[in-house]
Amino acid sequence: MRPGGRGVAGGDAAKQKELNAEAPEIPNLGKHITDLFRPYKTQLTVIIGLVIVSAALGIAPPLLTQRVFDDGLFPPDGIPNLPLLAWLVGAMIAAFVLSSAISVVQTHFTARVGNRVMGDLRVRLFGHLQAMELGFFTRTKTGVIQSRLQNDVGGVANVLTNTVSSIIGNIVTVIAAAVAMLLLSWQLTLIALVLMPIIVFAQRRVGQVRARIAGKTQESLSEMTAITQEALSVSGVLLAKTYSRQGAETGRYAAENARQIDLQVRQTMSGQYFFAMVQVFMSAVPAIVYLVSGWIIANAQGEGFDPGITSGTIVAFTTVQSRLLFPLMALMRIALDLQTSRALFARIFEYLNLNPAITDRPDALEPSERPGEAGRITFDDVTFRYSDAEASERATLDHVSFEVAPGEFVAFVGASGSGKTTIGSLIPRLYEASEGSVRYGGVDVRDLQQEALMDRIGVVTQDPYLFHATIAENLRYGKPDATQAELEAAAKLANIHDAISTFANGYDTVVGERGYRLSGGEKQRIAIARVLLKNPRVLVLDEATSALDTVNERAVQRALDGARGGRTTIAIAHRLSTIEGADRIYVVGSGHILESGTHTELITQGGAYAELYAQQQ
Template sequence: MRMMMGGGPGRGGGRMRDEAALKAENAKAPKIPHLESRVLALFRPYRGLLALAIVLVLITAAISVAPPLLTKHAFDAGLFPADGSGPNLSELWWTVAAMLAVWVVSNALGVWQAWLTAKVGNRVMGDLRTQLFARLQSMELAFFTRTKTGVIQSRLQNDVGGVAQTLRSMISSVVGNVVTVLAALVSMVLLSWELTIVAVILMPLLVIVQRRVGQLRARIASETQESLSEMTAITQESLSVSGVLLAKSFGQEGAEAARYRAENDRQIALQIRQAMSGQWFFAFVSIVFSLVPPAVYVVTAYLIEGGATHLTAGTIVAFTAVQTRLSMPLLGLMRMGLEVQTSMALFARIFEYLDLTPSITSPATPRPIEASRLGEVCFEEVSFRYPETDPADAPTLDQVSFSLVPGQYAAFVGPSGAGKTTIGYLVPRLYEATSGTVRFAGEDVRELDAHELMSHIGIVSQDAYLFHATIADNLRYAKPSATDEELEQAAQHANIHETIMRFPDGYNTVVGERGYRLSGGEKQRIAIARVFLKDPAVLVLDEATSALDTLSERHVQQALDVVAEGRTVLSIAHRLSTIRHADVIYVVDRGRIVEHGTHSELVARGGLYARLDAEQRSIPE
């Protein structure tokens, strides 16, 4: 978690400007090839529903041509017949009935079409969110160590949510308004081609201005989503149990609130900019549309003076009615155009994640894992360097080689940062070796199916992760089909069953976020029970007891000894007292294995292990 640091006004102001410039640079929408066609492809699975919706839109638009023509007929044949005989009530009544029928049918079709497009839009949005989640699940561990959780959450929630309205209304709005505009133009031309020119002469100018405004809104939208990502990240960091505890421990509640307030102020400013960026444009559009009727009247007067006999009162009334109806779909198209341009920036951010390629994948034709060799683990001159490290720095692992037979208990010890944990991560292929070969059951792990490989490996880390769910739910994460008897058996092996039964709700006890309602030792033993249910051939223990007190360590160590029976164990340890019984101990220093042997052999040798053992013995428990 970042902490707010004080500083002089000058230096602080410069730092804030630098951060603002960096955020603006990061907020630029990524360049995604064929973005528009890829967005349209999202609708492909629902082309049947879309086709029906488009047919309904076309029918509705075709029907919309009738009202202005019926209006003209009502005036010229019903109210003011050409023979001057007075209103013709029979003509007027059937015309009014026809107009009513048109509106009833048109609105009924509109409701049906709106339901179809809403259904398609929401399903497309759901598909997009599911694809994005699945893609993120497939990414390698390194992606998540270099990306804030809040930023990832923002892509799933804010970015997909930002395009939701566009997805829901794009087809109905675009198709419906385009067809309505075309139908209105046809009606206008049938009534008077001269007045039609007057009505549409400024349309090209509006399209040019709209495109410029859309580009501006797209840039602002990208900055807005970047700010939302930062706010989500701050929330995730600061309001988690660990974050709140850290802030309170150092008295930084005010600083965290100030950090959130600063980003919230930026978000407000961006939202205001986005809301106002199109207002002047639409004000200009409204003025243009308002000027059209007076212009039509003036031009009509000149045309009548010039001898245009076809411009009757009914024609003028019908034309201005159609022109008024033309303005709304035109305005809708322009609004949708701005929304689409704005949404394209968000679609680009979504597709940026959808286009991520996991660096660790299963081969097209994976090799089978031989059951008789389960538990064999071998490193052959393995070197590894984390992607974000400086190439000039020494590698994390350098030419590491060792071999374990099924059922062997191997411990890896050494100073902090020596590379012990990395060895444990390379076995299940959470990271990929830079060079050399990691073998599992005699096969190169790169030639095995990643999911099958992981199914044979259990990991117990220092920080046992539990979901905000019941103890039973957390245990069944390893084996969803596990019976209550199997849960109890696993818990007994992990030395936690009696503790669970002392809780009022037993196995139905909700553990809280990350298991904060439990002690460290209790969480760790539940994690061990979960691994026991998985029943792996290889067990990786990543300093599983280093954060526990002596009593909890003793309980957890007893549970680990039980779950380790009959399995190959790679135990990354800091406390040497927990691994003295290991079959073989590898001493790792600066990425290399510098010693190996049993506890007594290494102590007798007087090397690094002996020094570490002497140091720990000198520290009272």
Template sequence: MGPGMGGERPRVSGRDFDRQRELNSQAPEIPRLDARIATLFRPYRAQLGVIVALVLVSAALGILPPLLTQRVFDDGLFPPGGAPDLPVLVGLVAAMLLIFAVSSALGIVQTRFTAQVGNRVMGDLRVRLFSHLQSMELGFFTRTKTGVIQSRLQNDVGGVAGVLSNTVSSVIGNTVTVIAAFVAMLLLSWQLTLIALVLLPVLVAGQRKVGQMRARIASRTQESLSEMSAITQESLSVSGVLLAKTYSRQSAETERYAAENRTQIELQVRQAMSGQIFFAVVQVLLSAVPAVIYLVSGWLIAEATGQGLDAGITAGTIVAFTTVQARLLFPMMALMRVALDLQTSRALFARIFEYLDLEPAIVDAPDAAEPAAEPPLAGTVEFERVRFRYPDAAPDTRPTLDDVSFRVEPGEFVAFVGASGSGKTTIGMLIPRLYEASSGVVRYAGDDVRRLRQEALMDQIGVVTQDPYLFHASIADNLRYAKPDAADEELERVARLANIHDTIAAFEHGYETVVGERGYRLSGGEKQRIAIARVLLKNPRVLVLDEATSALDTLNERVVQRALDDARSGRTTIAIAHRLSTVVDADRIYVVSAGRIVEQGSHEELLRLGGGYAELYAQQA
């Protein structure tokens, strides 16, 4: 089953997500949504069958005690002969006790199966959502707050946990109980049953109105939770805390969170109170029905006696009927609450399915091929008249790249330089197909990257960025992210190549040293060299260096540059650089301005040309 998890539904690209949300809010498709929710349970049909069987048996057993109660009164306590019939009474009481014991045992088994199915369905939903988000293009994550994404995984999926865990058994069990109770009531007295059914249409109509109101509140509550998660993620990250402290904005950040928290409290209170008056009225009405039954029973008996007829209503009938009717109170209330929960959860499921319906903008072609893994083709990078505009850019703005063409042969070292915003970083992103060219062709190993399998393409390309990401884990764990089964000797080898082994060995815990959130326990140069060691462990054919030393001081830059020089050996290397001193020995330098390549040549050739490169070099020198 595809990421949408059941039911044919138009797919939506990440760039069209906001428009789709607007359409969904205007025209909710409840039947289709309910069908998609039902498909979540398909892998657990066998367990659901067991639950249904247990529920049916429990419900059937549930209507026996009231019928036995009638027999206790009419045959055991007050038989026609007058004196209580103790043998009959003992047998009936024993049967009732046995039924209670069996029902309790079945309830325990049913609870276990229900919990297993509900939590496994929720786990499947969470993993599928996470997996689908992993497949989304990079642009989706640059447009969406991390906290909002986290909220979908945690708050939205967690919000439907109770519905997934309890709905099936509750709906089936309570429905069967209600139906069985009505059958028992009809068997006892059809006249009294009509009285008990008078309120049903009113209750159904009221429940529907309350459910619609709760669904609206639930949707707004989840939006508020998403915003709170986004604020938390932004403000309590190491970078966020550092920024707040250096600008003395802690109070402002606290107030921003407190304001959203006040909104959340108000919504939670509204959600908790929605329907409470309705349920209080329902409970009063249902609780008052027995008194009405007594009154109607008395009137029917009096009328029949006055006419010399038998009303067919005995004391046992009245006691049994009111017992059955009382047993209807809880299942009917439970069914109404489940119906409200389902209406509320639709808003959460709709939010989850919104993400699952997103179609990644960059996907493998049906006949995607493997890139060449060996020379002479492996390591060749070529752009042919490439034009690129970011998906969320205004149509009337100039493209980020415009008619860019170049070719890099295996083993060459080329550099792209230029002012900030010139488009050079975008070139590095298009090579591993993190973004898709708007027009033109990007080739790797002689093939259009759109015809290559993405994962195989990425296996041959390594990227070192200006701000490398390190996990809150040990140095060894961070290195093994590139090769999980790497031996300790391999870690040491790449660390030596990256000029970081001696530094790691000097730490108290060596390679088991925990680097902290985003590597904040390390210096910038240490983080960068660990990132270089990690990419060397991957052993790519092409190395893309995106401003890899621009954030470092002069001393760290020299150390990291030596590591990069070693890392380039035998690889095609493409450096995106701001500091020209790091690329003076490149085989070829491309100068990028306003999305176009305006100059190219070696360092010496460009200096002799006396153009933009020479001017930029003179400024930096």
């Protein structure tokens, strides 16, 4: 049984529910979002100042309009006051120009801050995912993780880049416009604002509906990304072709795509009737103002008093009113966007709030480099289960104890599911023991710095992973500053240099997605060369020669024999021919060590090893 097949030992296993739920509840979500802007307080202060000045300048022209009509065009004496009119028009134009210039500068600052915040969030999420334990990734679809990183973060981009300045600008504009309207006519202001509370209540209801649909939309996007990642990878395409399932895979994608289209349409249409109603109201208010103004003036004349409403007042009021109503509508749209984005932020922070199950202790130590201790591996009564919730299930490893001295070559053999791969995963602390301790250099690996421990351990897995890059770039992943001579020395040690030399581009040959342009044996040997370039104290080979033919297998085994000088080597093997020369062989079965000894000793004992050997022979 391989680690991670059903869960993870310890950590947040119980906490981590299905991670593609539509909209998880995140405590203090507003504070989490606000904290994203904390590093940019200075820039935000500048933006807020620019927005306030720009919004205030936007109110000046409507107020000047009243003076243009009442004092410039139609003064009491009936003769237009051209000097005053020229001054007022100049002031209006200056306000427009200055407001536009400030708006350009403010947009520049807003775009920079917003995109940096979004970039910080994306990098923070990526880094947090890198820190998660291996078991997290065995439980979660890669496509779902990619969707959180791309679709969800991308979905909040508009909120991060525009919302702060839009909210502040529109609020300042609304306040300034409301004050200006009151100064012009309190009677007309009441008429313009009488229905606003009803509209605000309706907006909140629409926002709740849109937030629910947004969560489902992102869930569907996650599933589409997962299907794409699975079906269009080299392995997925190969599997579909060999089983003639291309049509079924297309149908699966088409079904989720149809769901996505339906959700997108629902999200687009949710609130449209509301905004249509608001638009009608806002368009009708100026006409109502004209009617009410006429009624007030007519009644005032009949009563013999001055209502204070002139033609300039009406023109200025309707102009200012547009400066009020359109920002109000913008604020309503922003409120809906925020409610919608809240679901996306919740999905992002659901990941960010997960605690890695395996972390460094505050007083974590550097692994020992003392002679006679560096590279020593000890299992002391180790038991491993997949999670505390499954404690009643049979342990993958059950009270296992052994020790590997520095420089020894030790092998673990046994049937599939016996637990031998779990042993290899516990050594570099990819998983943690449920009971007992795993020690490196005499110190429990839980007391060591993870990164420093991994620097001293090299792992070659049964299924080597190569990037879609050149051979040289893949080799340098283990040692970024390696010289060409070091690359070639490691390749020769892994018996792959001669094969690389036959390629037209040599070490600059691009290996393709997951190395599919290479044979299985070539991929395996490049992976071995990569780990040898790292030059670890401990070498863990998990079926590392399984893809090699007999000739190459023996060549690599000879190379590994030569590379073992002073290095602890632990081989997890199924093919017994690869480990006959081991200093000690452990036979693992049902989570226990059944027997141990050299190849000759175990054959002589006639036990489980001898039976396995006879079957393979």
